Amino acid sequence: MTAIVCLALSAAAVVIAVLRGTRGRFRSALRWAAVALVPTGLYLTGLITVFDRIGRALGDWAAHLVFDPKVWTGVVMLGAAALLLLATGIRRGRALKPSEPAAEAKGRTAPPAVKGRTAPPAVAAKKPYREDDFSDIEEILKRRGL
Known part of the structure; x- marks a missing residue:
């Protein structure tokens, strides 16, 4: 069939x-x-029979989900694990704001100037790379008159 x-x-x-x-x-x-x-x-x-077996297994699991307290305990445990991971933060550290200098973010101050020398000019912070930032390409096209 x-x-x-x-x-x-x-x-x-x-x-x-x-x-x-x-x-x-x-x-x-x-x-x-x-x-x-x-x-x-x-x-x-032979993948049709594999999908049939997977569908039947999921159906059996869903039917047991309603009536089996053991399954509900597992669902609660998985939910608690997800909430704990989200609450503690998965990423380590924090991202710098573009206006925040790197020295201030790390809690350090700039080294003092040596006598007779002035501190080097502050390097302008690069703006973070974004995939939708096509300003370089637009500039090249404008120079070529396109």
Whole structure:
């Protein structure tokens, strides 16, 4: 029965792929052709039976969840562990604010100036890297007139 269902799903996807291809939507046709391979591939590799076993095991677990106090004790213990981890903070240390100098954040002061010398100018704090920061790319494009 499973083989018939998988082959029927694959055949339906092939029909949709052919219809899309005849209308000139070749990219969509290729996607549907790829989808057509999935059900039969799952059946031939035996993964359908694996998914069936996983589904039954999850169903049995869910049925026992309602009536079994041992399972509820485990759920409470997992919830308490998650709350404790969140309350204590998973990350160590704290992030520096962009306006906060590094010396102040560590509780140290800058070294005193040697007699006759002045302290070097403070290095401007680099702004933190962000993935959506495209200012460098925009500057290059502006220089090239694009």
